[in-house]
Amino acid sequence: MKRELENEEDIKLLVDTFYDAVNQDKLLAPVFNGHAKVVWENHLPLMYTFWSTVLLGSMSYKGYPFQKHMNLPIGQVHFSRWVELFTQTIDELFEGEKAAEAKHKATNIAQVFQLKMGILDPYTRQAAV
Numbered sequence: 001m002k003r004e005l006e007n008e009e010d011i012k013l014l015v016d017t018f019y020d021a022v023n024q025d026k027l028l029a030p031v032f033n034g035h036a037k038v039v040w041e042n043h044l045p046l047m048y049t050f051w052s053t054v055l056l057g058s059m060s061y062k063g064y065p066f067q068k069h070m071n072l073p074i075g076q077v078h079f080s081r082w083v084e085l086f087t088q089t090i091d092e093l094f095e096g097e098k099a100a101e102a103k104h105k106a107t108n109i110a111q112v113f114q115l116k117m118g119i120l121d122p123y124t125r126q127a128a129v
């Protein structure tokens with residue numbers, strides 16, 4: 001049954017389910033595990049703090065996420081998949097205002113990363129040529 005996204009337990013469920021999907025994705029899994037060699041025991045708790053700061057205002061995350069992405073071998077196709085999996089995860093588990101906010105914020109942050117990386121053109125917001 002779908003529920004409102006409202007507490008730390010929900011954040012943990014969101015993050016765990018999302019990265020399970022990432023780990024099964026043929027496009028994204030090699031970036032996380034092959035290229036970046038992410039240590040999941042560290043990354044997952046960090047992402048709980050990130051999303052609880054963004055959505056619940058906990059202020060438990062302190063960092064600069066963009067820096068971790070700027071040298072990754074990723075383009076528009078990777079970001080589109082990331083946003084698609086995130087959106088699917090939210091829709092599968094949650095409903096309501098916070099769920100909508102989570103999708104909106106994730107999409108915006110993904111767009112900002114792509115603008116900063118020069119993947120999207122700042123004027124058209126389409127793929128930069």
Ligand code: HEM
Binds near residue numbers: 032064109110
């Ligand atoms: C194709 C898309 C993406 C890929 C491949 C990706 C991959 C990564 C990788 C490899 C790391 C470093 C993990 C580590 O060193 O342990 C990371 C960190 C992180 N990512 Fe992403 N990411 C993507 C999109 C996003 C988006 C859209 C967001 C936000 C909505 C995000 C938020 C973060 C945060 C908060 C961190 C932690 C940064 C820190 O160390 O403080 N990522 N990501």
